[in-house]
Amino acid sequence: MATRTSQASTRLIWRILRLGVGVVLILALVPTLINPEFWTALASVSVPLVALSLLLNIAGNVVKAQRWGAVMRWRGIELPRSYLLGNYFIGIFFNNFLPSGLGGDVVRAYETARHTGRAAESVTTVLIERGSGMLVVFATGSLFALTVPNLLSPGLLLLAHGLFIGAVVAVWALWLDVTGKLLTSIGARLPRQLSGLWAKLISVYNEFKMYRHEWRLFATVTWLSIVSTAFALASIYVLLLAYDQHVSFAAFTAFFSIASAVEVLPISLNGFGVREGTYVYFLGLLSVPAEAGLGVALLFRLIALIQAVIGGLVYLMRGLHNKPTAVTDATTAGHLPDTH
Secondary structure (H helix, E strand, C coil): CHHHHHHHHHHHHHHHHHHHHHHHHHHHHHHHHCCHHHHHHHHCCCHHHHHHHHHHHHHHHHHHHHHHHHHHHHCCEECCHHHHHHHHHHHHHHHHHCCCCCCHHHHHHHHHHHHHCCHHHHHHHHHHHHHHHHHHHHHHHHHHHCCCCCCCCHHHHHHHHHHHHHHHHHHHHHHCHHHHHHHHHHHHCCCHHHHHHHHHHHHHHHHHHCCCCCHHHHHHHHHHHHHHHHHHHHHHHHHHHHCCCCCCHHHHHHHHHHHHHHHHCCCCHHHCCHHHHHHHHHHHHCCCCHHHHHHHHHHHHHHHHHHHHHHHHHHHHHCCCCCCCCEECCCCCCCCCCCC
């Protein structure tokens, strides 16, 4: 009982700290927010381009849901495409409207595990889906950074390339057999209270290792990640155009990879203040006024909130007892279905 109370207290303190960081970052942006030029720029923004940005962002999430489905089908888990897409929007909802440490990816993994009874596979498919997307984002940023060395500082160039190289090295290290032996050795030395949790971690890790030689799946997921990344880049770049800000697309792409990494850091609730501050700072390095940078960040958050509302409605309509039928076939596990 004391352990549970201690864990609850730790979570509460961590949540308060994250909220505090977000408040501090938001307060730092208040001078820009109350600047009359911010509202003048917002009033003159192109509404059709903002609507186009929303459509591009939705298209990107549709592709991400397809990417997730491709990974799940490889593991022999067949779920309706409409369910997968709905779950993706539900994940966006939980990302935006719950003041907790549970992210949308956790909710997607939990819901899928609950419906299929295959916990390790469900968690790993979400990790593979999300991780492959981040890897392609980092690779794209590093690639485009090579084309504009004069527009970025040496530090930013190093960071853009370092994110990609670091991600590749991390995946390679996780797939090494010695890593599995190390994790098993650590688990053997843990107290009994943690052995159950560690065993679940090991099961997810062993599931993850099954993907290391599946090149056909890798090619499929990489292609879908390239498409979804293109939609994401286009969505935000269109917002810049809506503010009549014409910056180098290559430099913007390098910035996007860095911003994506910063937003993953769990230092504030739902990235409040982090995203806005990141956009103002990095876009400022590309000569974008602070008022436009903050406006782009806020409009991008509005686009996410619109999709979160869609996810909330899907969650309500689905209900607690409306479960999809998961078709699992051991004979298909490890093979991608025909795409004809």
